[in-house]
Amino acid sequence: MAFSFISFPLFSSSLFLAALIFTLLRRTRKKHTFQLPPGNTGLPLIGESLRMITAYRSGNPEPFVDDRLCRHGGRLFTTHLFGELTVFSADPEFNQLVLAGEGRTFESSYPSSISTLLxxxxxxxxxxxxxxxxxxxxxxxxxxxxxxxxSLLPGIDHLIRLNLRSWGESVRLLDQAKKIAFELTVEQLMSEKPGEWTDYLSRHYNALTDGFFSVPLPSFLCLNAYGRAIKARKKVAESLMELVKSRKERKMREIVCKTETRKKDMVDELLEAEEGFTEEEMVDFLLALLVSGHETTPAMMTLVVKFLTDNPSALDLVKEEQVGIRERKKGVQEALEWSDYKTMPFTQCVINETLRVGNIISGVFRRTVADVHYKGYKIPKGCKVFASFRAVHLDENYFEDARTFNPWRWLGNTSKDSGKLSAGAPTFTPFGGGQRLCPGYELGRVEVSVFLHYLVTCFSWEVAEKDKLVFFPTTRMLKGYPIHVQRHRSL
Ligand code: HEM
Structure with missing residues (x-):
């Protein structure tokens, strides 16, 4: 989730509107306690949500955080977002406590509308x-x-080429990236090739994910995006259920006839899991994994192209690096291998910098499950917390000239890129950390790298329509980044 503010790949204005409705009904506003970090809870009920949303929609949300940090001093402030008193953290040390404390002092917290969809x-x-x-x-x-x-790289290479081959002279990059990412995840999880079934699933997935960013009216109304999302979820779940059932039957046959020779995928893993998952549980698990990559990797593919287009000298270097890799291959059709992925240092710098400046997931929401003491503050049990990765990534204290896209800053400094928590408080956490560290962190990077390889070695492009980067409800190019493309080499 991700308003760009959101964590796992879901976030949402639905949070805001739902919270407003429910808060108005229940009037559960919490009282201040003096040990909370300083802050301003804004207007009654609405809090600072509208201010924050306006900032994140403007394309320049930084003043919202900068003003509050400056006004209150320190790196934590208290605000009121989406109907709840919230401690906002721009402090890498505190963010580390939040990520590392999962299950003990903090736990992830989603509204019921999102839990229903997932x-x-x-x-x-x-x-x-x-x-x-x-x-x-x-x-x-x-x-x-x-x-x-x-096992995955050859499939990633093949599927990305297949998609790029079908491009016409103009594309909306975000749509194409979503198609690629979805087909890749379906193939990797369930060994299903692109075709009618994946197209059907993908249509319903688009409706499903739109529901994360809408008002959760009662589902029987089916009037708005949330109602349509609930309907779409049903369709997706039915299709996945058929798949799980047929895979279960096939497995039984293979065991009886001792003919099990296929490569295992996630469905096999779930069928064999010692927990003995029910079919419904397997469907939930697969459905949500497909959602995870649906918003994030495509946003990343689009942003990396946008930043390179805006920075021609970085684009020239990426091209040089990727053309070098292609020239070392035996022919134009030879697939990329792991060793190629590992020898594109500047491309990895560009990916790091896109993650840092783009902040596809702006931060994560958590709730304290015990009182938390930090730097003289006491944050009570049950309090909402937002650990902002974005505020740290764009802070001059941690990154020089922090608000400028500068991939060269990462040269010789790739150790910071895993998003894993280490001894010191990490300042670069695009994939979160701790127990909920994004399991797709390497996969996302590889997919973006392969996509870039074929894009820069086979095409040139120019922006077809002026577009704008926005950060609410998700980090994305507002119009999906329409571009005109010209192919120079076959794929
Ligand atoms: C550039 C791409 C991506 C970014 C920036 C990203 C970012 C994140 C972040 C920040 C979290 C932590 C959320 C939290 O702590 O609450 C997360 C969790 C997660 N991500 Fe990713 N992600 C990306 C790609 C992917 C891909 C390709 C997949 C796999 C299909 C994936 C699957 C997941 C899952 C399943 C979780 C939940 C983990 C848990 O709660 O245990 N992500 N992601």
Whole structure:
């Protein structure tokens, strides 16, 4: 979730509107306690939500945070967002406490409208030991460097080329990136090739994810995006259920006839899991994993192209690097390999810098599950907290000339890129950290790298329509970044 403000790939104005409605009805506004960081809770009920949304829609949200940090001093302030008193953190040390304290002092917290769309057994909603086990399964069996290298990369290469081959003279980049990312995830999770079934699923997925950013009116009304999303979820779940059932039957046959020779995918892992998941639980899990990559990787593909277009000298270097890789291959058709991915240092700098400046996930919401003491403040149990990655990524204290896109800053400094928590407080956390560290962090990077390779070695492009980067409800180019493309080389 991601208003750009959101965490896992979901965020939303729905949070805001739903919160407003429910808060008006329930009048549950919390009282200040003196140990909270300083702040201003804004207008009654609405709090500072409208101010914040206006800032994040403007394309320049920084003054919203800068003004408050400057006014109150320190790196934490208290505000009132989406119907709740919220401690906003622009402090990498505090963000580390939040990420590392998952399950002990903090837990992720989503409104029920989002839980309904995702399903109870989605990874983002799982807690405790089941979450640990399934997070690790997702990472090691679906998205680790080892799996990507040994089995996913050829498929990624093939599918990206297939898509780019079909491009006409003009494309809306975000739409194309969404199509690519969706087809890739379906193939990786369920071994299903693009075709009628994936097109059908993809249509309903678009309706489903639109629901994350809309007002959750009662679903039976089906009048707005939320109602349509609930309907779409039903369709997606039905299709996934058919797939799970047929895979279960096939597995039984293979076991009986001892003919199981296929490469395992996520469906196999779920069918074999020691927890003995029900079919409904497997459907929830798969459905939500597909959502995770649906908003993030496509936004990343679009932003990286936007930043390169705006910075021709960086684009020239990426081209040089990628053309060099292509020239070392035996022919134009030879697929990229892991060793190629590992020898594109400047491209990785561009990806890091796009993650830092673009902030596809602006931060994560959590709720304290115990009183938290920090630098003289006491944040009570049950309080909402927003750990802002964006505020740290764009802070001069941690990055020189922080608000300028400068991929060269990463040269010789790639150790910071994993998003993993280390001894010091990390200042670069585009993929979160701790127990909920994004399991797709390497996969997302590889997909963007392969996409860039074919884009810069085979095409040139120019912007077709003036567009604008916005950060609410998600980080994206407002018009989807329409471009005119010209192909110079076959794929
Ligand atoms: C550039 C791309 C991506 C970015 C910036 C990104 C960012 C993030 C962040 C910040 C979180 C942490 C949320 C939290 O702590 O609450 C997260 C979680 C997650 N991401 Fe990603 N992500 C990306 C791509 C992907 C991909 C490709 C997948 C896989 C299909 C994926 C799957 C997930 C899942 C399942 C979670 C939830 C983990 C949990 O709660 O245990 N992400 N992502």
């Amino acid at each position: 399903g109870r057994r989605s990874l983002v909603l799982m807690k405790g030991s089941l979450h640990k086990r399934m997070h690790s399964l997702t990472l090691t069996r679906f998205a680790s460097a080892g799996v990507i290298r040994s």
